[in-house]
Amino acid sequence: MVTARIPASIAPRPRPTRRALGGLALGALAAGLPGRAMAAWPDHPVTAIVPYPPGGNNDILARLLSPAVERALGQTLIIENRGGGGGTIGATAAARAEPDGYTLAFLDIGTLAIAPFLFARLSYQPESFEPLIRLTEVPLTVGVPAGSPYRTLQDLLAAAKAKPNGITYASPGNGTAGHLAAQMLVSLSGARMVHVPYRGSGPAVTELTAGRVDLLIDGTLLPAVQQGQLRALATTGPHRSPFLPDVPTVAEAALPAYSFLSWHGVAAPKGTPAPVLARLNAAFDAALRDPMVVERAKQLGLPLKGGTAAEFAAFASEERKKMEKLVQESGARVE
Structure with missing residues (x-):
């Protein structure tokens, strides 16, 4: 007996079950959530990790900029100091945080450009972050x-x-x-x-x-x-x-060949949505131009920078090249 093959285009299709229809509806709802959640961001306070104890420039910058950033975002910026390990403990915590726009890190030359070459074991890499904005360029x-x-x-x-x-x-x-x-x-x-x-x-x-x-x-x-x-x-x-x-x-x-500049910036965990990064960059860039911030930074001896996230990413990449060479030449190593 020969069985006729019915073309797929005219073959009868099984009717979807009520469970399947429910699953499709839930999937569509879930697919729509990110857009609505993004539009509402931020709907609760944002945590800013400072990977050093209070008193250092990262901490000073976080507290100096937070009022203006809070006004721009309409939410509180909670500053959380997590010192230790030359900044690497706090940086690791920030890198491992959920990339939802509710965790930021005030990082610097030490955590983003020196540590990858100085530390034998590091729980994060510069690629673990989305660079947001460069804050300063500071002679020590x-x-x-x-x-x-x-x-x-x-x-x-x-x-x-x-x-x-x-x-x-x-x-x-x-x-x-x-x-x-x-x-x-x-x-x-x-x-x-x-x-x-x-x-x-x-x-x-x-x-x-x-x-x-x-x-x-x-x-x-x-x-x-x-x-x-x-x-x-x-x-x-x-x-x-x-x-x-x-x-x-x-x-x-004393030493004609000597030159060293420090710098600071803000970053978010890798995978933070682009619209959130854009809003954060705009908020911090505006804060860096706030007259009260500028005046206080002058009193503290902190030359402010600003700019785009792409500019900060390119700058940090070049700095890592310089620091890799410098760390190797210095012979410094932390096991």
């Missing part, structure tokens, strides 16, 4: 206690060479910009000093002011210098800081 200050016997950078380096490991230098933690800037100073000068890492800039500045360490290179020293609590020996950028015009650069004072 080489500071000593007000009562320090070292009047110039040359004095300090000469003492370090005369008595190897007799001078201590603090940093905000292993892998931070201050650590690598000091390591660069050590490498180029040939001096040997003892590294004393702290959990953020705040504790490091406190210990320096008290005279319990000899040296700190950091971006938060300007107020203490202006108040006479610390002495600035040099700044780390290629040009003199407009905030300390009478203080020479490291290149002028």
Whole structure:
């Protein structure tokens, strides 16, 4: 017996069951949810992770910018300090957060450009984030206690060479910009000093002011210098800081090949929706131009930047190339 083949185009189709129809309806509803949820974003507070303790520039920037950002978004920005590991603990928490627009991170040169090459084991990578905006570009200050016997950078380096490991230098933690800037100073000068890492800039500045360490290179020293609590020996950028015009650069004072700039930015977990990223960039860019923010940043010695997410991504990529070479040359490594 021969069985006739019925063309698929005219073959009878089974009627969908009530369960199948219900499933299709639920699928359509689920497909529509992202659009409606996106339109409502943000409908509750946004968490901003600062991967350092209170007192450092990341924390200062978060608290300085948050009022203007909150006005733009219509929601509260909850600042959450998660220090430790040179910023890598907080950065890891941010990278692993849900990419729904409700978690941000105030990151920096240490977490986005230095840590991938400095740390033997790292629980995140720069690609774990969506860059949002660059906030600053900061020359660091080489500071000593007000009562320090070292009047110039040359004095300090000469003492370090005369008595190897007799001078201590603090940093905000292993892998931070201050650590690598000091390591660069050590490498180029040939001096040997003892590294004393702290959990953020705040504790490091406190210990320096008290005279319990000899040296700190950091971006938060300007107020203490202006108040006479610390002495600035040099700044780390290629040009003199407009905030300390009478203080020479490291290149002028002792090491012509030396130049180091720190920077800060905001990022979100990889996969955060593009419309959310666009709104966040616009909110932060506007906050960076707020007159009150600009004036306070000048008082703190923080040159503000701004711009697009794409510009920040390209900048951070180039910085990683520079930092990889610098870390290798310095021989610094955190196991």
